[in-house]
Amino acid sequence: MRLALLGCGTVGSEVVRLLHEQSADLAARIGAPLEIAGIAVRRVGRDRGDLPVDPALFTTDPLGLIKRDDVDVVVEVVGGIEPARSWLVEALRAGKSVVTANKALLAEDGAALHDAAAEGGADLYYEASVAGAIPLLRPLRESLHGDRINRVTGIVNGTTNFILSAMDATGAGFAEALEEATELGYAEADPTADVEGFDAAAKAAILASLAFHTRVGAADVHREGITEVTAADVASAKAMGCTIKLLCIAARGADTAGRETVSVRVHPAMIPLTHPLASVGDAFNAVFVEAEAAGQLMFYGRGAGGAPTASAVLGDVVAVARNRLAGARAASESAYADLAVRPMGEALTRYHISLDVADRPGVLEAVAGVFARHDVSIATVRQGPAGGGPAGRGEDADLVIVTHVAPDAALAATVRELRGLEIVRSVASVLRVEGGV
Incomplete structure (x- = not known):
């Protein structure tokens, strides 16, 4: 079985190394040896250290490599749209199986790839696109096909999880924790895709598509990052017996008209320390799946890095190579449900709202009236002097309110009205609360 490898950076180099080191085992598992037909790169002459590969295999013509008759499988680890x-569309239409780690492309236009795979009768595998080496996508698309998945909640971005874990452990602010993550190599020089939630949103779209048999794209995902999470938010979460995580949440449920829909969102949220995801620290990933028959399932491990991602890539290569040798094809895309994506305003969630208010009689009554007007029920209220200092320190006070479950639109409208009250000096922070606190 001959492979065309597109890209030879961090992941591509690890794919080459593992192909070399495990060649005998891989050949035994597949029933035929794997050989690299060519490697498409930007610069052929770049120093790649002691990479165990013939320099003659490198080319700057990826399309020419893909079109070669002796190529059976195309492995893409370049990234981007x-x-x-x-x-990949060219390869799939020509009947060549594709293995990709390209989460951005799958979330942006996975439909084009699936359609091309169907047209060419080829396999499209992408386990490495979400959660690195964690076996997650194949269980969703194969092992759980006899079940009904109702909800998928996950930590799928290692950079943001490292930052939030550091803030929780040390009391540091966001900027300090990001600096540490950058120094340790967990954050890119430009961390925007991670800290603003773009990376997690792409993965959420892929998870929702598989879990709910519906085409979900990145544009369907409500996205918020972690840049506004403060040390005070983390301290407030601790006081509630919670921690803050950037969550991707995909859920099946009825909309306001009673029709079955899906909701897909990415945002920071407080979760109780008793939740299985609360203990996921450092740069690890974890995904919590809730299914009707199987119940609750947890997938945990390293979600990024060259070796873990290459492990997932090679797992897919073995699967598609076996299929080609057997003259078979994996199950095609399952999008039969074709459920509508529910607007974020209809998502049911809870809010943790921290207010800086005037410290005088009637304030709590006025604030409670705003919640009542929007039909939002208050679960708990904690009041104290501004800044947590001694009583009588000044004219302002802190008011921390946690709501019961309500539509996000009602909760957001409540916050907007609170911002306009004369007695509210500022809305210091707003965080969602998940997981049954």
Whole structure:
């Protein structure tokens, strides 16, 4: 079985290394040896250290490599939307199986890839696109196909999980924790895709598509990052017996008209320390799946890095190579349900709201009236002097309110009205609360 490898960076180099080191085992598992037909790169002459590969295999013509008759499987670890989309569509239409780690492309236009795979009768595998080496996507698309998945909740971005874990452990602010993550190599020089939630949103779209048999794209995902999470938020979460995580949440449920829909969102949220995801620290990933028959399932491990991602890539290569040798094809895309994506305003959640208010009689009554007007029920209220200092320190006070479950639109409207009250000096922070606190 001959492979065309597109990209030879961190992940691609690890794919080459593992192919070399495990060649005998891989051949035994597949029933035929794996050989690299060519490696498409930007610069052929770049120093790649002691990578165990013949330099003659490198090319700057990826499309020419893909079109070669002796190529059976195309492995793409370049990333980005174009030209990767054109390359993979070309390969799939020609009947060549594709293994990709490209979460951005799958979330942006996975439909084009699936359609091309159906047209060419080829396999499309992408285990490495979400949660690195964690076996997650194949269980969703195969093992759990006899069940009904109702909810998927996950920590799928290691950079943000490291930052929030550091803030929780040390009391540091966001900027300090990000600096540490950058120094340790957990954050890119430009961390925008991670800290603003773009990376997690792409993965959420892929998870929702598989779990609910519905095409979900990145544009369907409500996205918020962690840049506004403060040390005070983390301290407040601790006081409630919670921690803060950037969660991707995909859930099946009825909309306001009673029709079955899906809701897909990414945002920071407080979860109780008793929740299985609360103990997931450092740069690890974990995904919590709730199914009707199987119950609650947890998938945990390293979600990024060259070796873990290459492990997932090679797992897919073994699967598609076996299929080709057997003259078979994996199950095609399952999008039969075709459920509508529910707007974020209809998502049911809870809010933790921290207010800086005037310290005088009638304030609590006025604030409670705003919640009542929007039909939002208050679960708990904690009041104290501003800044947590001694009583009588000044004219302001802190008011921390946790709501019961309500539609997000009603909760957001409540916060907007609170911002306009004369007695509310500022809305210091707003965080969602998940997991049954």
